[in-house]
């Protein structure tokens with residue numbers, strides 16, 4: 316699904332990622348653990364090019380998205396991202412938050428088809444063998460209605476239907492983060508990236524967010540989670556990466572990572588957090 | 590005091606009985622408000638565009654070129670008095686370009702361009718005051734920089750800077766008092782016309798000052814009202 320080859324990220328003369336080669340496979344739930352400052356967030360943010368890699372490749376769906384000439388927006392549609400600070404759109408209601416991207420993207424695709432159709436029609440005026448005019452697909456009303464129905468279905472799934480029309484400022488942290496998750500899901504992503512999704516939450520709200528992520532994992536959603544919740548990583552992840560000083564220094568099943576490991580740094584890290 | 594009463598009577602004679610008020614309100618006041626308001630609207634559009642360029646990431650060549658262009662633009666419009674800009678447009682630019690523009694349109698265009706330079710600075714501050722996480726969230730969903738800017742960042746920025754925009758409107762209203770330099774009839778011009786009839790300017794100009802004060806006070810009230818509404822909507826939602 317996502318493959319990084321010798322991924323390097325530098326800020327000035329500070330090298331944060333020192334050449335990471337790994338692969339996130341289809342259907343895997345990968346947890347990334349490691350001391351703070353080790354480059355976990357940076358690595359995750361490179362996966363969907365929120366940070367541009369200094370060198371190396373990121374192959375997503377067979378395309379090197381680290382190449383600056385690809386249209387990154389097209390690829391990001393298929394990668395959901397959830398932030399520590401939720402980042403719901405403050406000027407939109409919950410429902411609008413969820414619908415915005417699906418509607419905008421579908422409408423812009425539709426405009427593209429209309430443009431093509433216009434030129435086909437124009438060319439057809441001079442052609443003997445008329446080419447078929449591309450179909451516009453759904454009407455704007457249909458696009459919106461579908462996005463709305465999907466948004467409401469997702470809201471119902473996390474039990475927040477009654478919050479559809481409120482603004483984010485009235486929600487609790489846990490509610491915000493659950494909505495941020497389904498906002499990403501509304502785009503039908505192939506992979507979900509979580510950057511410490513529960514670190515900004517009050518302890519009593521951590522559980523509700525983790526259970527939404529757990530459910531996703533059970534549906535076999537491919538995901539990468541940077542987390543400090545070791546218990547959760549152990550339970551949900553199919554694979555755990557340990558990052559230390561810009562490199563992945565341990566990579567294995569939860570049993571291998573949390574069991575008796577040879578890796579001195581990993582052992583000392585685990586002894587501190589467990 | 591007797592003198593003042595006499596002057597007042599003379600003014601009132603022309604203003605009320607001689608129906609000069611029709612021109613003051615119907616032409617002078619209308620033009621003043623039209624120039625200030627359309628100037629602000631155009632200014633908001635131009636200012637938003639400039640501000641968007643200013644905050645754009647600058648790795649590529651095009652944003653950098655645009656940025657330099659905007660710096661020149663803002664430098665020119667903030668670096669010269671608006672009267673000079675009006676004169677340049679009306680007496681130099683239009684004749685050079687070979688088209689005739691009515692003086693009211695000239696004023697609207699120049700005030701819009703001028704206000705764009707000031708609003709761009711206000712708007713830049715407004716955009717920078719929006720949490721960067723908002724842009725990240727939009728981009729992560731696959732929305733383009735432009736769409737995220739337009740639908741997410743700018744609306745929040747505008748809300749943050751609405752009071753400051755109100756101050757810009759007040760400044761514009763006061764600045765319009767120079768438009769008679771390019772033969773546009775505003776409040777100042779209509780009161781001067783009244784004075785010209787008897788070479789008696791004291792009361793007309795006092796009355797004019799009063800009218801400016803009232804307009805500014807009304808705009809201030811409007812800003813307060815909008816601010817209160819916004820604060821309330823923050824709490825309710």
Ligand SMILES: Nc1ncnc2c1ncn2[C@@H]1O[C@H](COP(=O)(O)OP(=O)(O)O)[C@@H](O)[C@H]1O
Pocket residue numbers: 326329331349350351352353354355356357358
């Ligand atoms: N935008 C940035 N500019 C400069 N340095 C950065 C930036 N983002 C992160 N860093 C540095 O990169 C290192 C790794 O950061 P990060 O990926 O956030 O670590 P983690 O998520 O593992 O705590 C840190 O030393 C941090 O200071």
Ligand SMILES: [Mg+2]
Pocket residue numbers: 355356357511
């Ligand atoms: Mg981090």
